Amino acid sequence: MCGFVGAVWKAGRAPIDRSLFEQTTQQLAHRGPDSSGFFFGEPASPDGSHCWLGHRRLSIIDLETGQQPITNEAGNLQLVCNGEIYNYQSLRQDLLSRGHQFRTASDSEVILHLYEEHGPDCLQQLIGMFSVAIWDQSRSSIFLARDRLGQKPLFYANLSDRLLFASELKGLLPFHNGPRELNPHAIDLYLRYQYVPHTTCIYQDVHQLPPAHYALIDDSEVQVQRYWSAPYRQQVTATPEFKRQTQEELRERLTDAVKIRLRSDVPLGSFLSGGLDSTLITGLMAQELDQPIKTFSIGFGTPEFDESSFAQLAAKSLGTEHHQRTVTPQIEALLPQLAWHYDQPFGDSSAIPTWYLSEETRGSVTVALTGDGGDEVFGGYDRYRAMLLATWADRFPSPLKKILSAKLWQRMPGSIQYRSTARRLKRFLSEMNSSPVDQYFRWISIFRDEQLAGLYSTEFQHQLPSEDPSDFLTDNMQDASDRDLVSQIMASDLQTYLPGDILTKVDLASMAHGLECRSPFLDHRVVELAAQLPREWKLNRKSGKKFLKETFCDLIPNEICERPKMGFGVPLDHWFRNELRTLAEDILLSDRMENRGMFGKEGVERMLREHQANTHDHAARIWSLLMLELWQRTWIDTPQTLPQPITL
CATH class of the missing domain: 3.40.50.620 (HUPs)
Structure with missing residues (x-):
């Protein structure tokens, strides 16, 4: 397992500082604590491109000779990879029979020779988890790819004067000229899904390569292509x-x-x-x-x-x-x-x-x-079984659904604890007048529309696009339409x-x-x-x-x-009423957070007050706001080129 950083820019353009590039690669040492390697490629012609690759290695396979970057026999291809290819031994034997020469015994080198043989179609033969970058000097192009399920991350920025790519965002930022501009749409999606979807990125002008996609990038264009999807439409015979x-x-x-x-x-x-x-x-x-x-x-x-x-x-x-x-x-x-x-x-x-x-x-x-x-x-999540119930309840006559979803039932006594049966039942009934898909989106949303409306500032609301935030969910339902x-x-x-x-x-x-x-x-x-x-x-x-x-x-x-599903959680609701109460209030009600212009202080105060009074469980929402603010203090507020963790 590893991490890498890469940069490509045309001859004559503003160069990247070599010392800073090496320091940035070292910032990913946690991903690869065992060794580092670099490739500093110079232009092959006056109108060619520089390509620099930095790699940090966690040695798993071939401890002695598996260092990266790795080149091919001709020296025109350079590879860096983060991940593991589990079927590399059989692939290697086939490639050897075709005349390919290997310099290492590593699994990563197999990808390089497969790419020589098959181009982007090489991905179809790989069993594994990976993000990979291959520099083709003869074509001045970069091939980026990510595994089918998205186990390994990959970010890139195709700017006017340079192409940047890395295993983690921190590997791009030192070379991204200009201020770190936040993407309001990404923030809105984060507050709903509790993560930034791969259709966007927290920064403007930066992209996440989606799972099961590759990108071919050269001087003229960026081609992003999906290469795999799960065959949901090929349902087997139920006998x-x-x-x-x-x-x-x-x-x-x-x-x-x-x-x-x-x-x-x-x-x-x-x-x-x-x-x-x-x-x-x-x-x-x-x-x-x-x-x-x-x-x-x-x-x-x-x-x-x-x-x-x-x-x-x-x-x-x-x-x-x-x-x-x-x-x-x-x-x-x-x-x-x-x-x-x-x-x-x-x-x-x-x-x-x-x-x-x-x-x-x-x-x-x-x-x-x-x-x-x-x-x-x-199909292990409780919410899938709740969706079965929702599709059944969707057949009820509209008057009955209105009665069952009435606010009266929400005032009935019951536990507010996140995992309680009473809380889940109330939440289910409250959504009965919505379509099953809308119900599901509201179930998984950390903040709902009405909650964000009472939280966002007017200025921030005006920055948001008109896109429906549920599109990320529904667009990805099409494989099983x-x-x-x-x-x-x-x-x-x-x-x-x-x-x-x-x-x-x-x-x-x-x-x-x-x-x-x-x-x-x-x-x-x-x-x-x-x-x-x-x-x-x-x-x-x-x-x-x-x-x-x-x-x-x-x-x-x-x-x-036979045991019920438990999940992997922590007692946030208790912490925010006790050990973390003061910390949360000091950060979320600070002038520093208010001055960012995203949230109205009154809405944040109301949420904290309701949580302390035990009338609502806002723990997940408080945590999401807290992590957003601490993230901004770490990555936006610091003047450092290579920020470090802050001190609370």
Whole structure:
């Protein structure tokens, strides 16, 4: 696992400072603590281009000779890569038979020779997670690509005088001339989705390359092309015999996905929360290895957020060497680190336990397998079952829906706790008069339209485009447009929530500690099979991930198989009424925040007051605003070329 920085500019244009380029590459040392490498390419002709590549390496495969950048036999191509190619050995043998010569034993060099052989079509042959950049000196062009599910990030800026690209945004900023201009639309989307979608970027003139896309960039144009999509429209025949055959196929594919992710020249283990997905992945690992697996989990003192007992149960059942740590988060010390490592505002508070879990795991191993992707691929979220109920309730006559969604029911007594049944029921009933898609968008939104209307300043509202913020959700439902609504939602989550939230969270938290995370559920062969399954095989109104449970019931203790989904969270609601109350008020009600002109102070005060009075649970909203403000203090307010974490 690694990080890279790149810059291309025409001969005669303003040069980039070499010392600053090297310093910027070193700023990504957390992604690659083992070594660094550089390529400083000069123009091949008077009208040619400079290309500089910087790379930081976390050594996983080929510890001795796998340094980057890597060049081909002719010396006209240069590659930097962040990621792992799991089927590199078979690809390498085929390329050798075609006459290609290898200088290393690394998986990354395979991509370079595949590109020589097939151009952009080489991506179709790769099984892995990656972001990659290839400089073609003969054409003065850059090829950028990102893996199918978006496990590895990639940002670029095609400016008037230079092209910049990097694994993290902080790798672009020192060379982006002019002020760091914020994108109001990205801020609005962040406050709804709790992450900045890949259709935009927090900065003007900077882009995120979407998952399953590549970009070819030369002097004349930028061509961005999608190269893969999950085959949701190819639904399999829902017969008992075919179901049995498909379960056998899934078992083969997921087992192989785990097996090829065990290739490593450094110590390896797994995350084990005690949930279905991590338990299953660890169980499949145990079948492939002849020694106990090192497994890792963390616990909290708050029972409703502590899965420790289930993690211990899974570890005992699978015979793992389990490492468990009970965490008392030092939030005031952690907040500046999160604001620095998460280059864009990031509002998912489960970044906190992910951070501590990555820190604990890196103390023993360098690679960890995870259960990420199981919920999106096999239908594990409670909200999918709520959507089933919503589609059923949508058939009610309009007068009945109006009665059930009336504000009267919202005044009935009930817990305001985020995970309480009463709160979920109230939220469900409040949306019954909306279409199921509108309901879903409001369910997943951190802030809703009416809440933002009472929060935004008039000036900021005028800066927002007329685009519907739900378009990001609905546009990504089109891959499954001929399927049922729940399948459409799952197809959208696979392309939106999974890469934008879950995978961003895991990548940046794990890379902050030099830990590589591998996700077998996100092997595209597994995803392609799951996409074709009928919805009723995956979930009904009572249970999710049915197909997964039935296929692997022998590997999962019954107590884990039947337990409700818990999630990976922290007691934010309690913290903002106690330990973090003063900190939140000092930052969110500061003149510094008010003077940015985004939010009216009255709206922020009202939200904090309602949370303190226990009449509303605004914890996720307070956290999102807090992370936005701390992010701006880190990346916008500082005059430094290479900002560092701030001090609270």
